[in-house]
Amino acid sequence: MTDGGADLTETERARILAKSALFDPPSEQLADGRRDLVGLSRAELAQEMSAIGEAPFRAKQLWHWIYHQGATDFSRMSSIARSMQLKLAERFVIGRPDIAVAQTSADDTRKFLFRFRDGQEAETVYIPDPAEDRGAVCISSQVGCTLSCRFCHTGTQRLTRNLGAAEIIGQFMAARDAYGEWPSPTGQAPRLLSTIVLMGMGEPLYNYANVAKAMTIAMDNEGIALSRRRITLSTSGVVPMMDRAGAELGVNLAVSLHAVRDELRDELVPLNRKYPIAELMAACRRYPGASNARRITFEYVMLKGVNDSQADARELVRLIAGMPAKVNLIPFNPWPSSPFETSSKSAIERFAKIVMDAGFASPVRTPRGRDILAACGQLRTETRHRARSKHVF
Numbered sequence: 001m002t003d004g005g006a007d008l009t010e011t012e013r014a015r016i017l018a019k020s021a022l023f024d025p026p027s028e029q030l031a032d033g034r035r036d037l038v039g040l041s042r043a044e045l046a047q048e049m050s051a052i053g054e055a056p057f058r059a060k061q062l063w064h065w066i067y068h069q070g071a072t073d074f075s076r077m078s079s080i081a082r083s084m085q086l087k088l089a090e091r092f093v094i095g096r097p098d099i100a101v102a103q104t105s106a107d108d109t110r111k112f113l114f115r116f117r118d119g120q121e122a123e124t125v126y127i128p129d130p131a132e133d134r135g136a137v138c139i140s141s142q143v144g145c146t147l148s149c150r151f152c153h154t155g156t157q158r159l160t161r162n163l164g165a166a167e168i169i170g171q172f173m174a175a176r177d178a179y180g181e182w183p184s185p186t187g188q189a190p191r192l193l194s195t196i197v198l199m200g201m202g203e204p205l206y207n208y209a210n211v212a213k214a215m216t217i218a219m220d221n222e223g224i225a226l227s228r229r230r231i232t233l234s235t236s237g238v239v240p241m242m243d244r245a246g247a248e249l250g251v252n253l254a255v256s257l258h259a260v261r262d263e264l265r266d267e268l269v270p271l272n273r274k275y276p277i278a279e280l281m282a283a284c285r286r287y288p289g290a291s292n293a294r295r296i297t298f299e300y301v302m303l304k305g306v307n308d309s310q311a312d313a314r315e316l317v318r319l320i321a322g323m324p325a326k327v328n329l330i331p332f333n334p335w336p337s338s339p340f341e342t343s344s345k346s347a348i349e350r351f352a353k354i355v356m357d358a359g360f361a362s363p364v365r366t367p368r369g370r371d372i373l374a375a376c377g378q379l380r381t382e383t384r385h386r387a388r389s390k391h392v393f
Contacts, residue, residue, distance in 0.1 A: 036166055049062075300328065
């Protein structure tokens with residue numbers, strides 16, 4: 001990349017971050033003046049302790065209780081004196097989003113509708129592995145979405161606001177509450193909630209600051225302690241922020257591709273008009289840490305008669321040639337009033353064979369949670385709230 005190109009990228013990155021700030025979540029301070037400790041960085045937690053005249057070791061104690069033990073009540077923190085417990089309870093809370101609705105699918109997929117302090121809502125899905133005692137928590141990063149991908153139900157819900165770091169990591173913590181998985185498993189101990197996938201409502205890279213803060217908390221070895229290999233960030237292709245996410249977080253990358261020609265992707269994924277396929281592929285090739293052990297995943301929803309031809313498959317192979325990659329083929333999950341249909345089984349099989357014969361894994365994702373609208377592309381909160389801003393990215 002030339003210096004001029006780097007300057008343009010930095011300018012665009014700054015524009016994205018400034019626009020993201022217009023959708024900032026409300027303060028984590030409660031009406032009674034107490035502050036939520038969830039979502040604070042280690043440094044911020046230490047600052048809060050200093051502000052009330054406490055030594056830095058208090059922050060380390062609290063971090064352990066909040067993120068390793070999963071405590072939500074200061075009185076249960078047995079390593080902290082009773083007088084200190086009361087002092088903390090006067091000034092702070094350890095919050096969780098409220099579970100407004102919890103639904104369990106016939107296949108044991110579980111969907112949570114979480115309600116936050118200002119009444120806004122987002123959906124989170126736990127997807128258990130069908131063969132092992134583990135599973136992925138699919139987390140939302142925004143209330144609504146600004147991308148308007150035509151095949152995605154979430155994209156029909158206008159962006160209301162970003163979720164804060166506390167609300168993002170709080171989804172995972174509340175799911176662990178529901179499954180009783182505290183304290184955090186250590187060493188080789190099995191984890192029921194073993195991975196985080198940022199594939200819920202919203203575009204994570206349009207809320208980068210809060211997503212990065214939440215995932216840094218999730219990866220901290222003295223708390224939740226998820227490896228970066230256990231976290232996957234899915235983007236529709238916010239190219240300037242992909243480089244930053246790779247450099248600062250280094251988590252697994254998934255790209256919502258869905259089309260291999262700009263004219264079609266412009267229609268299906270309107271973000272492509274800003275960052276076309278050639279730029280997106282170049283960003284994928286630059287992504288740090290990508291290797292045969294940590295392949296970039298390309299998500300490709302199969303739409304009957306739209307993007308499922310053998311020619312499309314061959315062009316997909318050409319686009320990802322030489323890249324450590326795999327392709328997740330996703331049968332389209334219908335939602336009310338959708339104009340699309342799912343590709344036929346034979347069309348999906350032909351498509352997959354072309355990709356596999358070229359040396360790329362191309363598993364066909366088994367739809368999970370369709371009966372409760374918890375499958376890929378189906379998340380959308382039913383409660384409507386007026387958007388705070390008309391700005392778009």
